[in-house]
Amino acid sequence: MTHIYNxxxxxxxxxxxxxxLKISSGSFTSLIGHTGSGKSTLVQHINGLLxxxxxxxxxxxxxxxPQKKKQDLKPLRARVGYVFQYPEHQLFEETAIxxxxxxxxxxxxxxxxxxxxxxxxxxxxxxxxxxxxxSPFDLSGxxxxxxxxxxxxxxxxxxxxxxxxxxxxxxxxxxxxxxxFHKLNKxxxxxxxxxxxxxxxxxxxxxxxxxxEAGQLKMSGAPEEIFSREQDLRNMGLDVPETMVFLDKxxxxxxLEKGRPVFTLSETADRVAxxxxxxxxxx
Amino acid sequence: MEKIIEVSGVSYFYAEDDPWVxxxxxxxxxxxxxxSIIGHNGSGKSTLAKCLNGLIVPQKGSVRVGGFDTKDETNIWEIRRLxxxxxxxxxxxxxxxxxxxxxAFGMENHGIPxxxxxxxxxxxxxxxxxxxxxxxxxxxxSGxxxxxxxxxxxxxxxxxxxxxxxxxSMLDPEGRREIIKTMRTLNKEHGLxxxxxxxxxxxxxxxxxxxxxxxxxxxxxxxxREIFKTPELLEKIGLDxxxxxxxxxxxxxxxxxxxxxxxxxxxxxxxxxTLRSTM
Numbered sequence: 001m002t003h004i005y006n007x008x009x010x011x012x013x014x015x016x017x018x019x020x021l022k023i024s025s026g027s028f029t030s031l032i033g034h035t036g037s038g039k040s041t042l043v044q045h046i047n048g049l050l051x052x053x054x055x056x057x058x059x060x061x062x063x064x065x066p067q068k069k070k071q072d073l074k075p076l077r078a079r080v081g082y083v084f085q086y087p088e089h090q091l092f093e094e095t096a097i098x099x100x101x102x103x104x105x106x107x108x109x110x111x112x113x114x115x116x117x118x119x120x121x122x123x124x125x126x127x128x129x130x131x132x133x134x135s136p137f138d139l140s141g142x143x144x145x146x147x148x149x150x151x152x153x154x155x156x157x158x159x160x161x162x163x164x165x166x167x168x169x170x171x172x173x174x175x176x177x178x179x180x181f182h183k184l185n186k187x188x189x190x191x192x193x194x195x196x197x198x199x200x201x202x203x204x205x206x207x208x209x210x211x212x213e214a215g216q217l218k219m220s221g222a223p224e225e226i227f228s229r230e231q232d233l234r235n236m237g238l239d240v241p242e243t244m245v246f247l248d249k250x251x252x253x254x255x256l257e258k259g260r261p262v263f264t265l266s267e268t269a270d271r272v273a274x275x276x277x278x279x280x281x282x283x
Numbered sequence: 284m285e286k287i288i289e290v291s292g293v294s295y296f297y298a299e300d301d302p303w304v305x306x307x308x309x310x311x312x313x314x315x316x317x318x319s320i321i322g323h324n325g326s327g328k329s330t331l332a333k334c335l336n337g338l339i340v341p342q343k344g345s346v347r348v349g350g351f352d353t354k355d356e357t358n359i360w361e362i363r364r365l366x367x368x369x370x371x372x373x374x375x376x377x378x379x380x381x382x383x384x385x386x387a388f389g390m391e392n393h394g395i396p397x398x399x400x401x402x403x404x405x406x407x408x409x410x411x412x413x414x415x416x417x418x419x420x421x422x423x424x425s426g427x428x429x430x431x432x433x434x435x436x437x438x439x440x441x442x443x444x445x446x447x448x449x450x451x452s453m454l455d456p457e458g459r460r461e462i463i464k465t466m467r468t469l470n471k472e473h474g475l476x477x478x479x480x481x482x483x484x485x486x487x488x489x490x491x492x493x494x495x496x497x498x499x500x501x502x503x504x505x506x507x508r509e510i511f512k513t514p515e516l517l518e519k520i521g522l523d524x525x526x527x528x529x530x531x532x533x534x535x536x537x538x539x540x541x542x543x544x545x546x547x548x549x550x551x552x553x554x555x556x557t558l559r560s561t562m
Contacts, residue, residue: 035425035455140325168371168452170324170482171523197455239456242526249552254559265526269533276539276559 001055003041003215015041017215018055023208025158026189028182030202033212034237039195042212043161046193047080048073059159078107081157085164087148091136096147097122099136103155114154121150125180142173149180159191160184166198174198178205200241203227203263211236227261243268250275287443287476288312288335288366292344294499295330304330305341306499312444317470317477319487322496323521328480331496332448335478336366349443364393367437369450373429374422382408382424383417386436393440400439407439410473411465427458431465438469444476445469452482459483484525488546495522507546527551 003016016038023029031039044050045057048064048071057064062076084090093099100118105111122132125146131139136147145165152160162181166174182205184190196202202209203223211219211226213236219226227233227240230248239245244261247268251258256275262268288311295305305327312318322328333339334346337353349365351358370376379385386407390400408414411431421429430450437445447466451459463486469475479486487493488507495503495510497520503510511517514524514532527545534541539558545551 034457142324168449171484172323172521199456237457246526246530246548246552249548250555253552253556265529265533269530269537272530272534272555273537273539276555276562 001045001052001057003038003045003050004053007053014215016045016052019215019217020055021210021217021220023191023193025191026185027207028185028192028205029194029208029210030206031193031195031210031212032197032199032202032238033218035197037212038215039212040163041215043082043163043193043195046159046161047082048076049082074107078155079158081152081155081160083149083152083160083162083165085167087152088136088141088144091144091148094135095133096127096136096139097132099147100151100154103151107155117154117156118150121153122147124153124184125150126176142169142176145169145173145177149177153184157190159193162192162194162196164195164197166196166201174201181205199227199239200243200263203241203261211238223263224261227263230258230261247271285314286311287314287349288478289347290331290334290344293331293334293341293346294343295334295339295341303499305334308344308499308501310494310501310504312476312478313492314443315470315474315476316492317467317479317490318492318494319490320478320480320494320496321482321484321487321522326496326520327499328496329448330499332368332446332478332480335446336368337362360393364440365443366446367434367440367442367444368446368448369430369433369437371449371453373426373433373453376433377421377429380420381417382413382419382421382432382435385421385432386439389436390439395440403439403441407435410438410469411435425458426454427461430454430458430462434462434465434469438475442475444478447477447479447481449480449482451486482523484523485547488525488527495520508544511546512543 001016001019002014005013005015019042031042033039041050045052046059051064052066054066059076059080091099093102097118100121101114104114104117127143127146131143136144166177169177178201181192185192206223208220209223209226210217219229227244230240233240241263243263243265248258250272254275259271262271291309293305293308294303296303308331320328334341335348337359340354346353348362351362353362377385378388383404386404387400390403408417411434413428413431413435416424421432451462466477470477481487490507493505493507493510494501511528514528517524525546527548527550531541531545531551541554545554
């Protein structure tokens with residue numbers, strides 16, 4: 001798939017340049033890459049917000065191709081939910097629960113069923129029921145984000161796209177939101193596609209990581225595979241998770257070999273203990 | 284030490300029936316220091332920042348900036364010049380069509396003569412390393428560059444203090460590093476006072492002093508070492524801890540006994556190195 005911005009103008013630029021990839025159903029995929037590398041442009045194709053200039057995208061049996069005229073995208077959008085950056089900016093209803101109902105009702109769900117779903121989803125995202133009938137604008141930033149996410153979940157999508165879902169939240173809120181998506185992925189088999197700058201989150205929660213640079217897909221693989229190519233990532237101006245940064249500093253200082261990447265604190269502590277006791281890092 | 288901001292007994296609420304967002308807050312900011320304020324969302328940090336440049340005036344207590352009381356409306360222009368604020372969203376703080384116009388806007392507003400403006404414009408863009416972008420359109424810049432332009436606009440007014448209100452939280456990691464580096468230079472080499480409201484604990488451990496806020500009160504105040512000496516309190520109010528402290532604890536559980544002094548990753552690496560060489 002290729003996407004050309006400002007086609008046939010002096011500003012013509014390939015935002016996506018011959019990208020090919022597969023995302024398995026029920027998986028958790030993270031897209032990483034520098035700002036402007038094409039991550040968001042790529043995911044906007046998956047629910048038909050953008051149409052490719054060439055190539056095609058298949059979501060189940062739904063196919064999006066370049067020149068198709070007036071394609072009805074509603075069936076696609078019912079299957080692929082999209083949580084935009086700062087989704088709380090899009091809340092508009094009088095109450096939190098009405099806001100959550102808006103999505104499913106827009107897809108033809110009855111008011112009674114939408115309310116039922118809204119209650120389920122607000123419970124799922126952990127918003128206490130005392131807030132359900134308040135104006136979404138009286139809620140805190142973290143609570144507003146939960147309402148916005150509940151609104152996408154209430155449509156009952158099979159795939160959910162997250163564009164930097166934790167940006168601007170405090171560390172506690174960030175962790176809660178990530179745990180929520182982790183749970184939805186594991187328990188409800190929701191397919192998750194996340195655009196993120198947080199390497200720690202990408203490493204901890206993903207089955208697959210896609211690395212974008214200048215509109216091209218540069219790497220794809222399991223977190224361990226991706227982050228063991230530390231130098232390649234650094235050359236693209238990307239970081240590695242904090243746990244690896246720390247271990248790099250330690251192995252440098254001790255004059256020891258770098259081991260395989262680790263992402264949790266507990267694994268990191270185990271590795272440090274090994275480094276102190278034996279010396280050679282695990283391979 | 285010269286105190287440039289003095290907040291005493293400040294309480295504030297947004298609406299009559301609401302609880303106090305700030306509840307009897309007393310603090311001061313010393314000239315030339317880097318002060319970090321940490322606390323979870325809703326702890327009152329940003330409300331406090333708005334009190335410091337007179338965007339809001341507290342119902343109780345007083346805020347004095349460089350000797351001027353924010354209650355006195357005739358001081359407000361001077362206070363706004365003395366206290367520059369960089370907000371979270373880099374896209375919400377532009378007015379000029381070019382970087383140059385944008386930096387000049389603040390100075391024009393404050394009636395700074397043209398000759399001085401030209402000098403200061405060049406100088407402040409140089410300080411944030413954006414001189415090459417003087418004719419660029421702000422919307423074509425990266426988030427980090429936009430925030431640097433915002434900082435240049437403030438620096439041009441020769442303020443006493445720059446307040447960063449989660450100014451790096453919407454940036455990618457590179458943008459975040461750019462801003463911290465820029466501010467460190469301004470702080471260390473040009474003596475600019477910095478007050479940073481932040482969730483970034485790796486940034487906070489590198490400041491001169493930290494204030495911890497919870498439910499509208501300042502619950503702790505001290506050097507990073509003092510603050511993180513009792514991490515339990517921070518955890519109790521829902522704050523995260525720096526990586527070095529979390530790791531130190533896990534290492535102690537694994538029978539590697541470490542002192543409770545390491546704050547930064549470098550501290551911990553050095554301590555582990557020393558430990559290994561004595562093993």
